[in-house]
Amino acid sequence: MTTIQSRRRLIVILLLCTAAIAALVRHRAAPGSTVHDVSTVMMLLWLPVIGSIIGWGYGKLLRKPPPAPEGFAADQAFQPQALVEFTLRPASIPAEDGPVKAGEHRCVLVVGNQGFQMRWLMPQGETFRRGEKRAAAVEFLAPHKALPLLPPGTPFRMMVGDAFVGDGRVLQPPPGA
Template sequence: MTKIQFRRRVIVLILLCVAVGGGVVRHYAAPGTTTRDIATLLMVLWVPIIGNVIGWLIGKLPRRTPKQAPPAGFDALPKFTPHLAVELTFRRPSVPAQDVPLGPGEYRGALVLDTEGFSARWRVPQGTSLARGTPVALDIEFLSPAVAQPKFVQGTAFRVLVDESFVADGQALQLRPAHT
C-alpha cells in the first residue's frame, strides 16, 4: 500500500468515526438544541466519502473492452505499388561494426517532413545491397498515398525514420500515379 492509499484510508476512517460520533450525540441530544444541530452536521461530513467509496467500488467491477479491428497496414495491401521515386542516402551508424550494407528485402519506416510523418515501405531487389553513405534511387510505397503524395513534390527533401532513429536522408524525384 502506498502512502497516498494509506492516508486516504485514514481519512475515510476518521470521517466515519466523526459521523458515527455525531449520530450518537444526536441520538441523546434534546431536539432543537445547538448540540443536536452540530451532531447532524458531523453526520453530514460522511456524505462526500460515500461518493468516493461508490466510485471505488465501480472501479473494481470488471469491464469488457470493445473489440477493435487493428489498423490496416501494409500487410493488408495486395502487392507493392510504387507511389514515389526517391533518392535515398542511408546514414552511417555511429558504431563501425554496424556499418554493413542493407540486404535484399522489404523495409518500412516513416518519411518525415518537418513535423509530419508518412508511413512508407521500400524494397531492395534480390541480388543487390545498398551501401551506406551512397545515394541510391528507390521506389517508395505509401500507406496513405492520397494524403502523402501532395506533400512530396519533385525536389522535396525528407528524412527516413525507422523505430526511433533517423536512418536516411532523401529527396523526392518523381511522383507515380496514385492507385487506391
C-alpha cells in the same frame, strides 16, 4: 504531477479530512440533534471518491487494448507511387553497419511533424552501403494523405521504431499526378 492531478489529490484529501472531522463531531454529539445529523451527512462526503476509484478500476478492466496498426498486406504486390532519393545514416552499432540487403524495407517517411508509413524494394542481387545515395520507388500505406504533401524536392527523414535512420528528398511525383 500535472495541475489537474494535484487539484484532484487536494480535493480527495479535503473530503477525507472533512469526513474524519465529521465522524469525531458525530461521536461527541447527542443522538437526534441537528449537529449529529449534519455530521452524519458530512461523513458521506468520501463516498464519491470511493465511487470514482471503483469506476476507474472497472473502466481499466473493461477497456479493450488499442487495435493493431494497419500495415501492408502480405500478399499485396508492390506498387510504386513516388521516386525518392535517400541516404541511410550509419548504424549506431558497428556490427549492424553492413550492406543493405535485397528485399522489402519498411519505415516511416517524416515530413515536418507528419509521418507516413512506406515501403521500398531493393532488387535481388543489389546491395548498397549506408552513407551512399540511393534512388528508389516507394509505396505509401495511405497515398491519399502522403502524396499531396510530397511535391518534388520535398526533404524528408526516414524513421524505424523511434530512431531516424536516413534523410532524403522526393525526386518525382507518382505517374499521372
